[in-house]
Amino acid sequence: MRHSTMLRIGPVGFRVGSDWRAPVAALEALYRNYPKPQDGIPDFSVRLFAARPWRRFVRSAVHIGGDFVIPDAAPLPLAQGLLAAEMGMNLQMALGQRRYLLLHASGVEKDGKALLMTGESGAGKSTLAALLMARGWRLLGDEFVLIDPVTGHAHGFPRLISLKNEAIGVMAREAPGGRWGPLLEGTPKGTIRHLVPDARAIAAMDQPAVPALLLFPNFGFEAAAREVPPSECFVRLTQASTNYVSLAETGFDALTRFVRAVPARAIDYPDTASAVALVERLWGELA
Amino acid sequence: MSGALLARALREPQSVEALDGAGWTALLAAARAEQLIGSLAWRVDGLAMPDAARRVLADARAAVEQGRLAALWEAEMARRALASSGMPVVLLKGTAFVAAGLAAGMGRQIGDLDILVPRERIEEAETALLAAGWEWVKPDPYDDEYYRRWMHELPPLIHRERDRMIDVHHTILPLTAKVTPDATALIESRVALENGLYVLPPEGMVVHAAAHLFADGDLQGGLRNLWDIHCLTDEFGGAEFDERLAVCAARHGLTREVARAVRLSGALFGDGDAVTLVDRLYIRRLLARDGWGQPTRKLTEQAFYLRGHWLRMPPLMLAKHLWTKWRKGYRPAG
Amino acid sequence: MTRYCAADPATLRIEPLDSLTLIYHRSSGITHVVDSPVPELLAVLGSDALTLDETLAALAEAHDLIDPDAGALAARLDELVEAGLVERC
Numbered sequence: 001m002r003h004s005t006m007l008r009i010g011p012v013g014f015r016v017g018s019d020w021r022a023p024v025a026a027l028e029a030l031y032r033n034y035p036k037p038q039d040g041i042p043d044f045s046v047r048l049f050a051a052r053p054w055r056r057f058v059r060s061a062v063h064i065g066g067d068f069v070i071p072d073a074a075p076l077p078l079a080q081g082l083l084a085a086e087m088g089m090n091l092q093m094a095l096g097q098r099r100y101l102l103l104h105a106s107g108v109e110k111d112g113k114a115l116l117m118t119g120e121s122g123a124g125k126s127t128l129a130a131l132l133m134a135r136g137w138r139l140l141g142d143e144f145v146l147i148d149p150v151t152g153h154a155h156g157f158p159r160l161i162s163l164k165n166e167a168i169g170v171m172a173r174e175a176p177g178g179r180w181g182p183l184l185e186g187t188p189k190g191t192i193r194h195l196v197p198d199a200r201a202i203a204a205m206d207q208p209a210v211p212a213l214l215l216f217p218n219f220g221f222e223a224a225a226r227e228v229p230p231s232e233c234f235v236r237l238t239q240a241s242t243n244y245v246s247l248a249e250t251g252f253d254a255l256t257r258f259v260r261a262v263p264a265r266a267i268d269y270p271d272t273a274s275a276v277a278l279v280e281r282l283w284g285e286l287a
Numbered sequence: 288m289s290g291a292l293l294a295r296a297l298r299e300p301q302s303v304e305a306l307d308g309a310g311w312t313a314l315l316a317a318a319r320a321e322q323l324i325g326s327l328a329w330r331v332d333g334l335a336m337p338d339a340a341r342r343v344l345a346d347a348r349a350a351v352e353q354g355r356l357a358a359l360w361e362a363e364m365a366r367r368a369l370a371s372s373g374m375p376v377v378l379l380k381g382t383a384f385v386a387a388g389l390a391a392g393m394g395r396q397i398g399d400l401d402i403l404v405p406r407e408r409i410e411e412a413e414t415a416l417l418a419a420g421w422e423w424v425k426p427d428p429y430d431d432e433y434y435r436r437w438m439h440e441l442p443p444l445i446h447r448e449r450d451r452m453i454d455v456h457h458t459i460l461p462l463t464a465k466v467t468p469d470a471t472a473l474i475e476s477r478v479a480l481e482n483g484l485y486v487l488p489p490e491g492m493v494v495h496a497a498a499h500l501f502a503d504g505d506l507q508g509g510l511r512n513l514w515d516i517h518c519l520t521d522e523f524g525g526a527e528f529d530e531r532l533a534v535c536a537a538r539h540g541l542t543r544e545v546a547r548a549v550r551l552s553g554a555l556f557g558d559g560d561a562v563t564l565v566d567r568l569y570i571r572r573l574l575a576r577d578g579w580g581q582p583t584r585k586l587t588e589q590a591f592y593l594r595g596h597w598l599r600m601p602p603l604m605l606a607k608h609l610w611t612k613w614r615k616g617y618r619p620a621g
Numbered sequence: 622m623t624r625y626c627a628a629d630p631a632t633l634r635i636e637p638l639d640s641l642t643l644i645y646h647r648s649s650g651i652t653h654v655v656d657s658p659v660p661e662l663l664a665v666l667g668s669d670a671l672t673l674d675e676t677l678a679a680l681a682e683a684h685d686l687i688d689p690d691a692g693a694l695a696a697r698l699d700e701l702v703e704a705g706l707v708e709r710c
Contacts, residue, residue, distance in 0.1 A: 001579055013339065015312065017579055039337035040308025045316050047579055067319045067580075098346035231641035235654055245650065248353040249634070252645040252652055256636050353650060360649040364705060420703055448703070449651070 001047060006036050010146065010157040010205050011100075012093065013037025016085050018048040019056050023081030030082075030160055030181050030194065033202050044068070044096055046088035048081060064088045068095035080184050083192060086160060093144055093157070094242040100146035100155060101247060101254045104240045107140035107154060107209075108132045114154040114209035115283060116145050116262075117217055118240045124219045124275065127167040130195060131276055134175040139201035140209065149247070149254040152261065153208035158201045160194035168193045170272060213286055214264040215279065221268035223278055228264040289317035290510065290574030294555045297323070297514060300330045311340045313578040320580030321510045325351030325394030351394050358382045358397040361451050365402060366484050368419035372411055376484055377403040377477050379456065379495060383486040384515070387478075391492075391518035396511075399443070399452040403487075405474055406457035413441055413455065421446050421453060459495050459539075460502050468498060468539035476535075489523040490535040497548035498541055509573050510555070516548050517556040625676060625698055626710045627666035633706075635660060649705050658684070662697065663706065670710050673698070 001017030003024040008014070014037070018024045037043070047065040050056045061075035062084040068091060076084045093102060105118035106129035115137075117125040126142040133139040140156035147154055160181065163171055168191065171178065181194035216228060216236065228236070237255055238244045244251045265282055269275035292314050295302050306314060318324035328344040328351075336344075362382050369376050377383075379401040384392030404412045421444040440456040458470035473495075477485035487495060493516055500512045520528070536545035551569055553560030562570065575583045634645040642660050644653040653659075658680065665671075665679040677694050701707035 037339060039311075039339035041311045041315070041337055041339035041343070043339075043343055045312075045579060047581070067316065098350050099342065229639045231638040231643075231654065234638065234643065238652070244652075246350065246353055248349075248356065248650050249645060249647060250349070252634065252643070256643060259638070356648070356650050360705070363648070367705075367708060 001049070005031075006040070006042055007031045008035045008037050009089075009159050010141070010155050012044070012097075012146075012157065013042040014089050014092070015042040015045045016048070016088065017045065018062075018081070018085070019050045020048070020060065020062070020078060020081060022078065023048050023062070023085050026082040026181065027085055030179070030196055033199070044089070044092035046085060046092060048084050048088065051075070064091065066092055068092050070095075074188075076187070080187055082181055082194065083184055083187055086162065086194070089159065090143065097146070097243050098246065100148055101251055101258075102241055102243045103145045103147060103237060104143070104242065105145045105214075106142045107145040107156065108137035109140055109154075109156070109207075109209040110137050110283070112209055113212035114140060114145070115213045115215070115279070116140075116154065116211060117215045118237070119216050119218065124167075124217055124269075124272070126161060126163060127170065127272060128217060128275055128279065130161050130163065130167075130171050131174055131272060132279065133198060133201065134171070135276065138204055139197045147211070147254055147258060148208065149250045151208070152211070152254070152257055154211050155208045156201070156205050158197040158205050160196060163193055163195055165190045171195055211258060211262045213283060214262050215282070216264070216266040217275065218266065218268045219275075220270065222270060223274045224268045225278065225282060226266045228266050230259040230264075233259045233262075233264045289313040289578050289580060290321075290576035293317040293321060293323065293327070293576075294510070294574060296327060297330055298556045300334060303331050304335050306336075308337070308339075309578075311337065313580075315340065315343055316578065316580035317576045318580075320576060322396045322508065323511050323514060325354075325396050326511075326514060327394070329394035348394065351396055354397050355385045355392070355395075357451070358400065359386060361400040361446075361449070361453065362386060362402075362484060363482070364419070364446075364449075365400060365416070365453060366482065368415050368421075369404075369412060370483070372408070372415055374404055374408045374412065375474060375477060377474060378480075378484055378486050379403055379459075380515075383492065384518075386480055386482075386484065387486045389489075389518070390522045391515045393518075395515075399454050401454045401456060403456045403459070403470070403474065406470060409441060409455060409457045413444075416444055416453065416455070420448060424452065460498050466498075466502075466540040466544075468494070468541065472538055488531075488535075489519050490528065490532040493519050493532055493548070494535050494539055494541055494545055497536075497545045498539070500548055501544045509569075513548065513552040513555055513573070517552040520549060520552065521557070622672050623709050624670035624672055625666055625702075625707050626668055626670050627663045628706050628708075629668065630663075633663070635663075644706070646706060651705070653704060653706065659697070659701070659706075662694075662701070666707065 002019055003021050004015060004017040005024050005028050006015045016027060044067050048062050049065055051063055055061055060078035062078055062081050063075045064073050064084050064087055066088050103118060105116045106125040107114050107116045108129055117128055119125055129139055129142045139158050140154060141158050142161045143159060144157045145154050146157055179196040184192045234255060244255060267278055269278060296314055318327045324347040328347045362378055366376060378386050381395045381397035382400055384395055424443045424445050440454050443452050443454055445452050459468050473487060473491055476488050476491055478488050479485055496512050496516050500509055536542045550560045550562055550566055554562045554570060577583050628646060632647045636643040642655050644655055661680060661684050665683055666676060673691060673695055677691055698707055702709060
């Protein structure tokens, strides 16, 4: 590949190669405080490539490849090259991660204990995690949380926080002085802008936390909280994990242990302010 | 060139001890691209290596172990579905290697379940599988007719609950290929496993792998195929086996292909068999991967793609097939 | 007469949670989330090859069934056969 860079997010090393300079330059700028993969050997490679040589220049379309790929993944315009790189890294995690039970969840940490939030896209788990980060929690990650099958601990994966549409303005107000990527308009998910996790999240990204509370947030309803029994939690988490099946019995053990140990609540919230208040109240009740 | 790095690591595992971070990165990328990372993990187990490489390889071993269980389970469910019919069910390729506990199964990545059944009973097999929860993958009338008329298998079926594919073959090469293996003889040569399923004898496995290598079009997956052949000849090799292999190859009209496959696997993974000029072209193509595990030398590849199609289908039929595919927006890779 | 046998208990990890039970089937790598009477059914079947009526009788004896219904039991057994936890043998 013409251009490439390496970086490490939590315990996972990546190599990203590109036919164009721009996506790699954007990654290098935004991930400049991140470490490199251990031993110089990445866990996964991502490739951003042109389907035909001349398509590097004419109507450039960025195809996403790598160690693990989905056939026929639609390409993105070059202006969204950063998004393509992020999607490529997410894809490697979703399809290739075997060391940790991968939960499609956001997470924050306080006093060594982890609060995890999972749910459908649009439930606001990224925004909630970013808001809690702005209020002094340590961000574990806005997209994936990694459960170590041996210890049961949650490892962070603090990649760039991917904020969509209204959430971009919300966070610009709540976290003034944050470092941002370019505004990406007209993506398959609307307008997207990446926020760099704060210095603390990056510096402490190798410190795992003990899962203490799991929330299933649901945006758009009166503020309410409902206890989720372990069996329902188990089923919902198998749906929120892309590698539960491929971890076989190890995954079964990890998830069974998790749902037995970690209390879970489904929460409804009408706006972000009441969500944050609700989350902090539930967290306080645990102590 | 990472393809050569991979072949060398499989041939001489100790060679990895000299690799630096960049070397490991290229080796792992090539091994993933060739679907040989599980085999590599077994080969280099216990050698000195950086922690990061050890972790990636440990993950690969766990992944192939899970794949092995899933493959054996698919075979078992196919056995249950077809048990009442009483027809012999012969496992092929990776599932056969792990079911028979062969060295070729160590670390082998396994995709779909491939089984061979007698041609005259293939519709009965189809009915039984449909009744047991398998469904058609794509209800495309053109593809369907193409498969049924010309291919060596039923259109692929997928299980509605387990989401796993099964390919039911009645012979080991398309009916349109110039060489037509003797499927009846293959089935008659079957070896029984304890669980009521069958596999081909080792010489039949080698012949099948060689047939695929040279008939399956573009040599994609060729390195893994040759690694299978190397493991089989290594495990069963000897004068007596060579003779059985020669007889088996001759019976199926694949003498040249089998001889070439054995030479290539020997050159790549064995003691460096003497190779011909044409063999060198094949080897160059087989090892053409860059540091990202990607195929290089596109022109050579294209030539092999057309050659492969040529072998599989007579020219006019090929033109008709490609035209139908192109109209549907399909282009060959490269 | 169709006879049924259950998967070898050594291949099953059975973990009761609240109202439901998790079954991890080692041979298939599949996790089943099941309700009563599936765990009970697997326990009475064991490796004995039982007919439908024998299964119903064994289940009634072990668990005090108030309303033994052969039709419902046959439907459950068919589901378990498709899931691979029970085999017609």
